[in-house]
Amino acid sequence: MRSNILLSRIALGLYLVIFFTYLLGPLVIMSMTAFNSNPFPTITPWDCFSFEWFQVLANDERILRAILNSVIIGLGTVVLSVAMGLAASLILTQIWPRWRSTYYTIIIAPILIPGVVLGISTVVFWDRLSRILGPATDALFHNGIFLTILGQSTFIASYTMLVFVARLQRYDPGLTEAALDLGATHVQAFRKILLPFMRPAIASAAVLAFLASFENYNTTTFTFGRYPTLTIELAQKVRYGINPSISALAFIIVSLTVFGALANEAWRRGRIKAEAERKGEAVAQGRSILPGFLRGNWAAGALVLFSFVVITLFWTARAYSPEQCKAEVRAAKQAEAAKRREELLRRRAQQRLQQQMKGPDIFVPSGKPAPAGGAAAGKPATGNAPFGGVFDPGNLEGQSGTGEKPDEGSNAAPPAKPSPFGGVFDPGNLANQAGAGGDGESGEAPPGKADDNGGAKPTSPFGGVFDPGNLKGVGGGAGEGN
Amino acid sequence: MAGGIGVDLENLWIRFGDFVAVRDANVNINGGDFFSFLGPSGCGKTTILRAISGFLQPSEGRVLIGGKDMAGIGPNKRPTALIFQNLALFPLMKIWENITFSMEVKGAGKAERRKRADELLEMIALEGQGDKLPSELSGGQKQRVAIARALCAEPDVLLLDEPLSALDLKLRQHMRTELREIQQRVGITFIYITHDQGEALTMSDNVAVMRAGVIEQIGSGHDVYDLPATPFVASFVGENNVFRGRILEVNGTEALIRTNRSGDLLAQITPAARGVLKPGDEAMMFIRPEALSLVVDAGAHEKTRLAAKVVNEEFEGNSYSVFLEGDGGKRIKMSLPNVGQDRIASKGEDLTLKYELRNAVVMPAGELAAE
Numbered sequence: 001m002r003s004n005i006l007l008s009r010i011a012l013g014l015y016l017v018i019f020f021t022y023l024l025g026p027l028v029i030m031s032m033t034a035f036n037s038n039p040f041p042t043i044t045p046w047d048c049f050s051f052e053w054f055q056v057l058a059n060d061e062r063i064l065r066a067i068l069n070s071v072i073i074g075l076g077t078v079v080l081s082v083a084m085g086l087a088a089s090l091i092l093t094q095i096w097p098r099w100r101s102t103y104y105t106i107i108i109a110p111i112l113i114p115g116v117v118l119g120i121s122t123v124v125f126w127d128r129l130s131r132i133l134g135p136a137t138d139a140l141f142h143n144g145i146f147l148t149i150l151g152q153s154t155f156i157a158s159y160t161m162l163v164f165v166a167r168l169q170r171y172d173p174g175l176t177e178a179a180l181d182l183g184a185t186h187v188q189a190f191r192k193i194l195l196p197f198m199r200p201a202i203a204s205a206a207v208l209a210f211l212a213s214f215e216n217y218n219t220t221t222f223t224f225g226r227y228p229t230l231t232i233e234l235a236q237k238v239r240y241g242i243n244p245s246i247s248a249l250a251f252i253i254v255s256l257t258v259f260g261a262l263a264n265e266a267w268r269r270g271r272i273k274a275e276a277e278r279k280g281e282a283v284a285q286g287r288s289i290l291p292g293f294l295r296g297n298w299a300a301g302a303l304v305l306f307s308f309v310v311i312t313l314f315w316t317a318r319a320y321s322p323e324q325c326k327a328e329v330r331a332a333k334q335a336e337a338a339k340r341r342e343e344l345l346r347r348r349a350q351q352r353l354q355q356q357m358k359g360p361d362i363f364v365p366s367g368k369p370a371p372a373g374g375a376a377a378g379k380p381a382t383g384n385a386p387f388g389g390v391f392d393p394g395n396l397e398g399q400s401g402t403g404e405k406p407d408e409g410s411n412a413a414p415p416a417k418p419s420p421f422g423g424v425f426d427p428g429n430l431a432n433q434a435g436a437g438g439d440g441e442s443g444e445a446p447p448g449k450a451d452d453n454g455g456a457k458p459t460s461p462f463g464g465v466f467d468p469g470n471l472k473g474v475g476g477g478a479g480e481g482n
Numbered sequence: 483m484a485g486g487i488g489v490d491l492e493n494l495w496i497r498f499g500d501f502v503a504v505r506d507a508n509v510n511i512n513g514g515d516f517f518s519f520l521g522p523s524g525c526g527k528t529t530i531l532r533a534i535s536g537f538l539q540p541s542e543g544r545v546l547i548g549g550k551d552m553a554g555i556g557p558n559k560r561p562t563a564l565i566f567q568n569l570a571l572f573p574l575m576k577i578w579e580n581i582t583f584s585m586e587v588k589g590a591g592k593a594e595r596r597k598r599a600d601e602l603l604e605m606i607a608l609e610g611q612g613d614k615l616p617s618e619l620s621g622g623q624k625q626r627v628a629i630a631r632a633l634c635a636e637p638d639v640l641l642l643d644e645p646l647s648a649l650d651l652k653l654r655q656h657m658r659t660e661l662r663e664i665q666q667r668v669g670i671t672f673i674y675i676t677h678d679q680g681e682a683l684t685m686s687d688n689v690a691v692m693r694a695g696v697i698e699q700i701g702s703g704h705d706v707y708d709l710p711a712t713p714f715v716a717s718f719v720g721e722n723n724v725f726r727g728r729i730l731e732v733n734g735t736e737a738l739i740r741t742n743r744s745g746d747l748l749a750q751i752t753p754a755a756r757g758v759l760k761p762g763d764e765a766m767m768f769i770r771p772e773a774l775s776l777v778v779d780a781g782a783h784e785k786t787r788l789a790a791k792v793v794n795e796e797f798e799g800n801s802y803s804v805f806l807e808g809d810g811g812k813r814i815k816m817s818l819p820n821v822g823q824d825r826i827a828s829k830g831e832d833l834t835l836k837y838e839l840r841n842a843v844v845m846p847a848g849e850l851a852a853e
């Protein structure tokens with residue numbers, strides 16, 4: 001009996017852990033990558049703690065403009081969809097009961113229609129309209145902000161209407177009647193009685209509308225014109241490859257969300273407490289060194305703590321310079337590479353020695369040095385990888401890759417791999433610093449090519465992506481020193 | 483009561499689809515009166531009130547306030563104020579803002595409103611509570627705020643829809659007196675709705691008793707109680723013993739009734755049925771429990787006496803209720819004031835009861851109020 005309860009408790013706890021990991025894990029990981037100097041959003045290998053991606057983000061004109069567009073469109077959508085949703089919900093309560101469900105279905109339909117369809121139809125509709133009405137309307141009806149606000153509001157207004165309907169169901173129409181009875185006009189009754197009652201719902205509907213607008217992609221993608229929103233810009237960025245400045249943005253957004261949620265909770269709790277105090281109820285409070293606002297209000301405490309952590313984080317950003325660390329990492333990687341090269345040379349020397357002992361090898365033309373054979377073997381290896389080695393983590397190791405290149409064979413490697421994407425997604429393209437830093441003899445040789453271990457790779461169906469050796473932190477070839 | 487604005491309903495019909503909520507109501511309410519509509523739940527009282535205050539258009543007939551036809555005039559233009567069945571205080575406004583809402587919509591300044599609110603708060607004995615919210619008041623306090631809010635609008639006619647129904651007995655009794663006092667002080671017409679006959683009788687100058695959309699009787703509390711016009715009114719207002727039977731003879735305003743189970747009894751004919759009741763008609767005779775008393779000597783009139791056996795006796799503080807069984811198994815209730823007597827009777831005892839002729843009324847048979 002007792003153990004059963006214990007068991008179910010453990011199961012529940014486990015479930016919660018898994019659930020929250022699933023829910024929040026990606027966000028936490030992504031936020032952490034914002035602080036890794038590694039040019040690809042990753043936490044392994046962890047190179048250096050760095051704020052450079054925030055710098056990159058702050059200098060990214062396109063992202064900043066996209067955020068501005070998103071905010072403008074968000075605010076426009078809030079105004080439009082709150083107004084439309086409120087009107088729709090009021091009509092719903094007034095309308096003849098027989099027509100109510102029909103009306104409701106019509107009003108709710110945009111939620112069920114795919115956003116893509118809404119986007120296309122918005123563009124088409126206003127385009128036609130501007131043709132009918134003449135060129136005077138052209139500028140407005142083809143304006144990206146105008147179209148996006150309208151397109152998004154078609155379905156966001158349905159969301160806000162649902163919020164309003166829920167609130168209106170708790171409204172006593174007798175209150176409006178009482179106001180009228182006391183001499184108020186209909187407008188006054190609406191403004192002084194119904195509107196204040198709806199205020200909390202209007203606030204939540206506005207937040208909902210803003211968030212829905214901010215994160216919308218599929219409708220916006222047809223309507224944005226010359227005003228790309230943040231989601232559009234992010235999606236476009238992927239085409240040029242991503243870097244951790246995206247993570248930096250994610251970190252900022254997550255921080256703001258956590259901050260907002262905590263602030264809201266703290267404010268709410270503070271108000272409940274103030275209410276209780278006003279009513280003269282006893283509020284349990286032990287002796288505490290905390291100021292009154294924080295007492296018995298965990299949310300306020302967490303808020304203060306959270307703000308403190310974030311502020312410290314950004315404070316250190318001003319004082320802290322990762323340059324030394326980065327130099328150290330670079331040096332370490334170079335040292336590692338040098339060591340490996342020596343190892344390699346030693347091995348080859350050994351092989352040569354063995355071959356000489358066995359006598360002339362039929363597979364190796366006598367004049368040719370053996371190491372060249374190793375490089376040649378490396379070529380088919382990359383060719384066999386199904387994605388042309390795009391996903392080979394070794395590609396990311398700009399510094400170390402170039403550093404370890406054996407001088408004898410690397411020139412033989414073709415500069416362009418047979419990648420199906422033409423190398424667009426090659427993260428190596430992003431590694432400008434890294435690429436510049438380590439270039440030894442041949443600049444254009446993709447770093448992954450330096451893989452000498454021809455024998456190991458072809459056996460792996462994924463081009464060695466899953467090779468645990470990849471995780472060891474230094475270059476694709478680091479692991480197989482056997 | 484001189485002055486004040488009267489309200490008249492002329493041939494008023496109100497229908498909801500096929501359902502008739504009010505059927506041909508004709509009422510004249512004098513200015514400055516305290517007038518009550520009394521009736522069981524669902525009989526159309528609120529509907530009449532809503533027609534007077536302008537939330538409902540009559541299907542037929544007219545509503546006149548101060549002699550003026552109110553057709554087409556909205557609720558905010560009528561000189562009426564309604565106190566709703568559920569009070570309908572504005573939950574988000576402070577008490578003083580609630581009270582002075584009618585001034586606010588007319589554009590009165592804050593200082594002026596505050597001053598008026600303080601006056602009214604004093605009148606309803608809630609000084610210094612103006613900054614609370616309605617949710618922070620007790621039921622009785624809310625009640626008084628609703629009254630103050632309505633009075634602040636300075637209406638000529640105040641309409642009250644069962645405003646005391648949510649209160650406990652003590653508070654209800656207190657508020658009855660208070661309402662009556664307020665009404666006499668401000669001197670305006672009060673139209674009061676209730677299903678509590680005690681309430682109607684205590685406060686009203688005149689009462690209209692309704693049943694299923696029909697006004698059965700209009701009159702003073704005394705008229706309605708002592709001389710009910712219909713069996714419904716007789717049985718709905720107060721308690722009554724009913725004796726069914728047939729008229730044997732009619733003699734001016736008196737009639738002799740052959741009751742089904744209690745022999746021949748004499749009663750006076752209710753004013754509304756005089757000249758209508760004829761010998762042979764089905765009739766109902768009513769005698770209030772407190773109008774019955776024990777026969778001590780044998781001198782009473784033969785035809786105002788009945789024999790009965792005691793079934794049960796209940797002590798109710800101010801009175802005893804004695805339940806008896808008449809000759810034919812008829813149930814009879816008698817109520818005697820508690821004046822210090824030991825016991826009235828013991829179970830199974832045979833008693834002879836008598837009544838005064840003026841306390842028994844007879845009328846054509848009809849429907850009784852539901853128990």
Ligand SMILES: Nc1ncnc2c1ncn2[C@@H]1O[C@H](COP(=O)(O)OP(=O)(O)OP(=O)(O)O)[C@@H](O)[C@H]1O
Binds near residue numbers: 521526529
């Ligand atoms: N809007 C309406 N539509 C249809 N029927 C209605 C409407 N309003 C009231 N009725 C009906 O009219 C009748 C009278 O209702 P009303 O509210 O006047 O009763 P009432 O006498 O005030 O009862 P109570 O004492 O319970 O408040 C009821 O049968 C009710 O169902």
Ligand SMILES: [Mg+2]
Binds near residue numbers: 527529
């Ligand atoms: Mg009612």
